[in-house]
Amino acid sequence: DIQLTQSPSSLSASVGDRVTITCRASQSISVFLNWYQQKPGKAPKLLVHGLSTLQSGVPSRFSGSGFGTDFTLTISNLQPEDFATYYCQQSYSSPEWTFGQGTKLEIK
Amino acid sequence: QVTLTESGPALVKPTQTLTLTCTFSGFSLRTGGLAVSWIRQPPGKALEWLARVDWDDDKYYNTSLKTRLTISKDTSKNEVVLVMTNMDPVDTATYFCARTDTYGRYCFDFWGQGTLVTVSS
Numbered sequence: 001d002i003q004l005t006q007s008p009s010s011l012s013a014s015v016g017d018r019v020t021i022t023c024r025a026s027q028s029i030s031v032f033l034n035w036y037q038q039k040p041g042k043a044p045k046l047l048v049h050g051l052s053t054l055q056s057g058v059p060s061r062f063s064g065s066g067f068g069t070d071f072t073l074t075i076s077n078l079q080p081e082d083f084a085t086y087y088c089q090q091s092y093s094s095p096e097w098t099f100g101q102g103t104k105l106e107i108k
Numbered sequence: 109q110v111t112l113t114e115s116g117p118a119l120v121k122p123t124q125t126l127t128l129t130c131t132f133s134g135f136s137l138r139t140g141g142l143a144v145s146w147i148r149q150p151p152g153k154a155l156e157w158l159a160r161v162d163w164d165d166d167k168y169y170n171t172s173l174k175t176r177l178t179i180s181k182d183t184s185k186n187e188v189v190l191v192m193t194n195m196d197p198v199d200t201a202t203y204f205c206a207r208t209d210t211y212g213r214y215c216f217d218f219w220g221q222g223t224l225v226t227v228s229s
Binding site: 001032034036042043044045046049050053055087089091094095096097098099100101102 | 154155156157160168170171204210213214215216217218219220221222
C-alpha cells in the first residue's frame with residue numbers, strides 16, 4: 001500500500017491569505033497525484049488531477065505542484081467558499097488508489 | 109451532464125449483508141477507460157477506496173476487504189451494485205460511488221452525493 005501523509009491536519013487562515021497544504025507519499029508516485037475538496041455533508045469534488053491540471057471550472061487560485069514523493073496544493077487569495085477539507089489521492093498504485101487523511105482549512 | 113446516485117438501506121444489523129446500488133447517467137460503462145468505484149467515509153474520518161468495476165468488466169477490490177465485497181454492473185441499466193457481507197459497526201460510513209477515469213486522468217472525476225449506512229442492532 002502507498003501511504004499518503006498530509007500536513008498540517010488542520011489550518012486556520014483568513015480571507016485573502018495564501019495557504020499551502022503538503023502531501024507526502026511513502027514511495028515515489030511520479031505525477032499521479034490528485035486533490036479533492038470536501039465541504040461538510042457533501043461529496044468530494046475533484047480540484048486537480050495529474051499533479052497540476054485544474055479540473056474544468058476550478059478557479060485559477062488553486063494550483064498543484066511537486067514530483068515523486070512530495071506534493072503541495074496552494075490556494076492563493078483565499079475566498080470564503082474555500083474553507084473546507086482537502087484530500088490528496090494517488091493513482092500510481094493501480095487499482096488500490098489511496099487517499100491522505102485530509103487537511104481541514106478553517107477561517108481564522 | 110454526469111450524475112451518480114447511491115441507494116440502499118440506511119440501517120443494517122451486525123452480520124447482515126449490505127447491498128448498495130449506484131445509478132448513473134451522462135456516461136456509459138461501454139466507454140473504454142471508464143469505471144465506477146465505491147468509496148466510503150466513516151463519520152469524521154478519511155476516504156477509503158473499496159472496489160471498482162471497469163468498462164470491460166474487470167473488477168478490483170480493496171485487499172483488506174476483498175473477502176467481503178462483490179461489485180457488479182448492469183450496463184443496460186446504467187447501474188453498479190456493491191455487496192458487502194458480514195457488516196459490523198465499524199462499517200458505519202457514508203458510501204459514495206464515483207466515476208473513475210482509468211485511462212487518461214486517473215482520478216475520481218464525478219461523485220454521487222453519498223448514502224449514510226449505520227450498522228447497529
